[in-house]
Amino acid sequence: MKFWTPFLAAALLILHSAAALAETRVALVVGNNAYRHVGSLRNPINDAQDISETLRGLGFKVFTLTDQTEAAFLTAFDAFEAELDNADAAFFYYSGHGVEIEGRNYVVAVDAQVGGSAQGFVQIDSLLERMRAKSKVSVALLDACRDNPMAGVSFDLAGVGQVKAGRGLQPVGLLEQNQAASSGLLIGFAAAPGRVAEDGQGDNSPYAAALLRNLPRAGVSIENAIKQANREVGEITQGRQVPWINSSLTRDYHLRPFQAGESFTDCETCPEMIPIPGRTYAMGKYEITFDEWEACLEAGGCGSHRPPDQGWGRGDRPMLNVNYKDAQLYLAHLSNSTGQYYRLPEQHEWRHAALGGANTRYPWGDEVSHEHANYGQEECCGGHAEGRDAWADQTAPVGSFPPNSYGLHDMLGNLWEWTEACDEQALKSDVPLRSSRVPFQPNCSKRIALGGSWFNAPYDLTINARFAVNAEKRTRDVGFRVVRDLGVLIDPAR
Numbered sequence: 288m289k290f291w292t293p294f295l296a297a298a299l300l301i302l303h304s305a306a307a308l309a310e311t312r313v314a315l316v317v318g319n320n321a322y323r324h325v326g327s328l329r330n331p332i333n334d335a336q337d338i339s340e341t342l343r344g345l346g347f348k349v350f351t352l353t354d355q356t357e358a359a360f361l362t363a364f365d366a367f368e369a370e371l372d373n374a375d376a377a378f379f380y381y382s383g384h385g386v387e388i389e390g391r392n393y394v395v396a397v398d399a400q401v402g403g404s405a406q407g408f409v410q411i412d413s414l415l416e417r418m419r420a421k422s423k424v425s426v427a428l429l430d431a432c433r434d435n436p437m438a439g440v441s442f443d444l445a446g447v448g449q450v451k452a453g454r455g456l457q458p459v460g461l462l463e464q465n466q467a468a469s470s471g472l473l474i475g476f477a478a479a480p481g482r483v484a485e486d487g488q489g490d491n492s493p494y495a496a497a498l499l500r501n502l503p504r505a506g507v508s509i510e511n512a513i514k515q516a517n518r519e520v521g522e523i524t525q526g527r528q529v530p531w532i533n534s535s536l537t538r539d540y541h542l543r544p545f546q547a548g549e550s551f552t553d554c555e556t557c558p559e560m561i562p563i564p565g566r567t568y569a570m571g572k573y574e575i576t577f578d579e580w581e582a583c584l585e586a587g588g589c590g591s592h593r594p595p596d597q598g599w600g601r602g603d604r605p606m607l608n609v610n611y612k613d614a615q616l617y618l619a620h621l622s623n624s625t626g627q628y629y630r631l632p633e634q635h636e637w638r639h640a641a642l643g644g645a646n647t648r649y650p651w652g653d654e655v656s657h658e659h660a661n662y663g664q665e666e667c668c669g670g671h672a673e674g675r676d677a678w679a680d681q682t683a684p685v686g687s688f689p690p691n692s693y694g695l696h697d698m699l700g701n702l703w704e705w706t707e708a709c710d711e712q713a714l715k716s717d718v719p720l721r722s723s724r725v726p727f728q729p730n731c732s733k734r735i736a737l738g739g740s741w742f743n744a745p746y747d748l749t750i751n752a753r754f755a756v757n758a759e760k761r762t763r764d765v766g767f768r769v770v771r772d773l774g775v776l777i778d779p780a781r
Contacts, residue, residue: 310346310375310376311373311374311375311376312342312345312346312347312348312374312375312376312377312378313347313348313349313350313367313370313371313374313376313377313378313422314339314342314347314348314349314350314377314378314379314380315349315350315352315363315364315367315378315379315380316335316338316339316342316349316350316351316352316378316379316380317335317351317352317353317355317360317380317381317382317383317394318331318332318333318334318335318336318351318352318353318354318381318382318383319331319332319353319354319355319382319383319384319395319396319397320332320353320354320383321354321397322383322384322395322397322399323397323398323399324398324399324400324401325384325395325399325401326384328383328384328486329486330382330486330490330491330492330495331353331382331383331430331492332353332354332382333490333491333495334380334382334430334491334492334495335351335352335353335380335382336351336353337490337491337495337499338380338382338495338498338499339351341498341499341502341503342378342380342502344503345502345503345542345543347376347378348370350363350366350367354397355396355397356396356397356398356407357396357398357399357406357407357408357409359396360394360396360409361409364414364417367379367418368417368418368421371418371421371422372421373421373423374421374422374423375422375423375424376422376423376424376425376426376540376542377418377419377421377422377424377425377426378425378426378427378428379414379415379418379425379426379427379428380427380428380430381394381427381428381429381430381431382430382431382492382495383395383430383431384399384431385429385431386408388408391410391411391412392410392411392412392429393408393409393410393411394408394409394411394429394431395407395408395409395431396408396409411427411429415427415472415474419471419472422471423471424471424473424509424536424540425471425472425473426472426473426474426475426509427472427473427474427475428474428475428477428498428513429474429475429476429477430477430484430492430494430495431477431484470535470537471535471536471537472534472535472536473509473510473513473532473533473534473535473536474532474533474534475513475517475530475531475532475533476530476531476532476533477492477494477520477528477530478528478529478530478531479528479529479530479531480531482528482529483528484528484530485524485527485528493520493523493524493528494516494520494528494530496523497515497516497517497519497520497523498513498516500516500519501513501515501516501519502516502542503542503543504543504551504553505543505544505545505546505549505551506541506543506544506545506551506562506569506773507541507543507627508539508540508541509536509540509541509542510532510534510536510539510540511539511626512542513532514532514626515625515626516530517529517530517531517532518626545562545569545773546562548561548562548564548693548694549561549562550572550694551569553621553625553627553771554624554625556578556579556582556583557579557621557625558571558572558573558575558579558621558768558769559571559572559573560572560769560771561693561694561695562773563636563639563640563693564644564693566636566639567772567773568636568770568771568772568773569770569771569773570632570636570637570640570693570695570768570769570770571695571768571769571770572686572690572694572695572696573605573685573686573696573697573768574605574606574685574697574701574702574704574766574767574768575605575606575614575617575766575767575768575769576602576603576604576605576606576685577594577596577601577602577603577604577605577606578601578602578603579606579617580594580606580609580617581593581601583616583617583620583621586620586624588616588617588619588620588623588624589613589616589617589620590613590616592609592613594606594607594608594609594613594761595608596608597681597763599681599682600684602684603684603685603686604682604683604684604685605682605685605697605701605702605766606766607682607702607762607763607764607765607766608761608762608763609761609765609766609767610757610758610759610760610761611705611734611756611758611759612758612759613761614631614705614767617767617769618630618631618769621769627771627772628771628772629769629770629771630707630769630770630771630772631705631706631707631767631769631770632704632706632707632768632770633706633707633708634706634708634735634737634753636770637698637704637706637737637738638737638750638751640693640695640698641691641695641698641699641737641738641750642691642750643690643691643692643693643695643698644692644693645691645692648749649699649748649749650691650692650698650699651689651691655745655748656674657671657672657673657674657675657676658674658675658676658688659675659688659689659699660676660688660697660699660700660701660739660748661676661678661682661683661687661688661697661700661701661741662676662699662700662739662740662741662742662743662744662745662747662748663740663741663742663743663744664744665744665745666744667743667744668742668743668744669742670741670742675687675688676688678741680741680742681741682701682702682740682741683697683701683741685697685701688700698738699738699739699748699749699750700738700739700740700741700743700748701738701740701741701766702738702740702741702764702765702766703736703737703738703739703740703743703754703756703764703765703766704736704737704738704765704766704767704768705734705736705756705765705766705767706734706735706736706737707734708734708735709731709733709734709735710731710732710733710734710735710755731758732757732758733755733756733757733758734755734756734758735753735754735755735756736753736754736755736756736765737750737752737753737754738750738752739752740764740765741764742764743764
């Protein structure tokens with residue numbers, strides 16, 4: 288399987304919810320559509336129901352409220368708070384009308400009046416403080432900046448007098464008043480200060496839809512997941528809506544930690560990645576394919592080079608005829624579009640991943656075998672077909688051979704793979720084989736490729752074989768796979 292599917296996402300959420308149950312996670316999710324005295328909205332209940340389902344899949348006990356009066360909402364918040372004693376994570380999501388009054392943010396219950404009494408307006412700051420005081424990590428996401436009919440309307444606010452409502456919410460309040468007291472709190476706003484958020488033309492608001500895509504992402508901290516959602520909203524709305532985030536979290540918190548052997552993708556057309564046990568990086572499950580390169584071209588991230596396929600086919604064939612600089616364009620596109628750091632592997636990273644933890648000459652044993660890799664004749668040089676290897680003089684579609692124990696395909700054979708290593712540095716005798724990283728050489732004329740190809744004899748299939756290639760050369764036997772830094776150590780036992 289090359290791409291993330293909704294079925295796979297749901298299945299993995301079920302598996303991870305069991306792991307998450309080791310933690311105490313509690314959520315209150317509110318969606319208000321049917322306002323009695325102010326403009327009704329179309330999507331908040333859809334948003335609340337879908338966010339609730341996602342959070343349940345992530346191991347949360349979820350209280351879901353729809354079309355609530357002020358009194359019903361406050362009663363439900365009391366019940367939510369009672370579940371938070373020593374909770375690992377508290378999550379509050381609100382979708383509906385919201386306003387700023389005198390520098391304070393209010394969510395709006397369905398019984399709110401326009402003008403006169405401030406009944407139906409619930410101040411957020413005091414609720415967030417109650418939530419934060421009981422939980423190690425607290426998250427509040429407010430999709431509450433819809434274009435509201437209360438902007439500029441005067442209210443009789445208890446203890447304050449006549450005040451006017453602002454157009455949208457403001458990132459002020461608890462975090463700004465007392466930074467020390469608010470440690471461990473993240474607040475997300477669906478739109479910039481004083482601006483409004485869109486209700487959306489589909490089943491969800493743009494903000495809720497982006498959250499639904501990003502909250503379940505494996506190995507991404509909740510803060511980074513929300514930031515990526517914010518970027519997507521800005522792109523989808525063409526800058527009309529730019530969400531904000533205020534955070535005093537002192538550590539990364541992951542709703543779905545990586546599991547050894549589990550694959551993930553950062554976007555629909557991104558390469559499928561495998562976290563490497565005992566390391567802090569993930570590696571591409573397959574070599575980059577023509578399909579993945581074409582997606583980058585269409586997005587405007589990979590220049591104009593459309594590599595020839597030698598007549599062997601495109602699609603899920605590994606992409607060839609790309610040089611080191613082409614690979615860097617693709618990596619920059621992935622990094623810019625996902626907010627994650629993608630790069631080529633270092634030599635020691637590639638070798639560790641290629642063996643898959645095996646203590647043998649090859650990841651499958653000590654004998655070379657056409658049942659496990661696409662390579663050439665016993666003596667150089669030329670293609671050869673035998674057994675599972677049906678491709679005598681060309682590449683095989685990615686994933687045609689069994690993976691190694693880490694779940695990586697075609698690390699040996701098919702195509703040589705570019706690495707970050709510079710020939711002038713990597714071939715010096717004083718650079719240990721499994722050393723720390725070779726210093727980065729941006730102007731290096733030759734780079735090291737590893738793994739052998741469809742064309743090479745078995746002696747080029749070992750993990751120690753190296754091919755020094757002109758960094759600007761495009762050839763039919765060199766491609767690449769990618770690495771993404773994770774920032775967290777993958778426990779092999781998980």
